[in-house]
Amino acid sequence: MIIDFLFPNRCLDCNQLIDKEEVVCELCMDKIRFSDHHFFESNALKEKATLQFPVENAFSLMMYEKESLAQKIIHQLKYNHRERVGKILAHWVSERIIFHDKPDLFVTVPLHHKKLKQRGYNQLHLFANALSEYYQIPVSHTLLRRSNHSRAQAKKNQTERLKTKNAYQLTETIRDKHIVLIDDVYTTGNTLSNIAWEILNNSTNVKISILVMAMDV
Template identity: 30%
Template sequence: MRCQPRYDGQVYIWLNNNQTCLLCNETADSSSPICTACETELPWLGDHCQTCALPLPAAGLTCGHCLQQPPAFEHVVAPWTYSFPIDSLITRFKHSAKWPLGRLLAELLAQYLQHRFETDLQRPDALIPVPLAHRRLRQRGFNQAAMLAHWLSACVDIPCDERLLLRTQDTDAQQALNADARRKNLRHAFALTPGAVVKGRHLALVDDVLTTGATAQALARLLMDAGAVRVDIYCLARTPKPGDAI
């Protein structure tokens, strides 16, 4: 009797020292499954808004939206812009269950965060994954934000609290909505779990991509209203404004 499904393909071994780059299939030059050339060519986020990480033409600026309507969160931390090949890697991880790609991105994000912790970023008390709508969780079978948060937790030694937040409403998918529609779509969509300990804590929300920031704002406002002293956003990629060049 077999207790595991038969699988004749290559098994992905994360700790194997002889890794193959997941992007170009060439031999990687480190224990991480990405070669130096491909890592260098990733769309690293350059100058950006000091609050929401929106790509901007110069360093040290805050975008007009954050100046006019300061968000509830303190900082968005994202290594990349949402462009090729990061957009493809996130899509394959998120919608095709290519977990090795998600693990790779999480490890690179962890390295980026560790550098920021050593320079200018305050370490949070806990990592909080953005909860997924129940309908999409059933369809997809996993919450990509929760997987990223747990991988990050292991890499940067910050606890992950997956049970602090609840998704109370199955809202429509956000991708096709504009900023105003996204905000309306998320009204009353989230809640704290009964007995959640938030007061006095510095928390970091974890998600894959930040687009308009509507989800981040809704959750950060919920946490700040419950007594959190600070909320940051950690994500893989930040999108530019529609029509802006990356």
């Protein structure tokens, strides 16, 4: 295609020309700090998350540091070449994780309205859709809804904030399901924790696992 000729695909790190399906060249692949989470029943992410909510399994594809290649890749997903990057990240996940106990549903974290407006799309959708195809597990982008009070909440003090409703709301009740929550970067874990509790408090017999592109180290 002409577009390939005009805008050849380049490695995100070293700028070398690469295949149009890739995001980094083979050499730079070695610079990505992939996690070892798929080798262990318990791992750094599960240990962190368990302190906040009951979690079945936890997996982070990469370890996230400022200026790291993982950060560049996730940034690209948010702002450029999102389709290709989303698919590649999902492919990398599929090469690593095997679900022994197959989950019932992938669920994406809803984006804040402001960001959704700015960007026009939720970068998690492409990633989750590709995962859904790889694993043949359905995906929902609407099980959770972002509540509207975020701005009002910011003005309140901490005690008032704790009293107000969760920033995320479940749109339907669920039962007897193992859900995998999908997010981009795990930092404080507050988002996933709020969501997990919202689901657990309003459902029957639900297990929650988490899968993120990267975790902060």
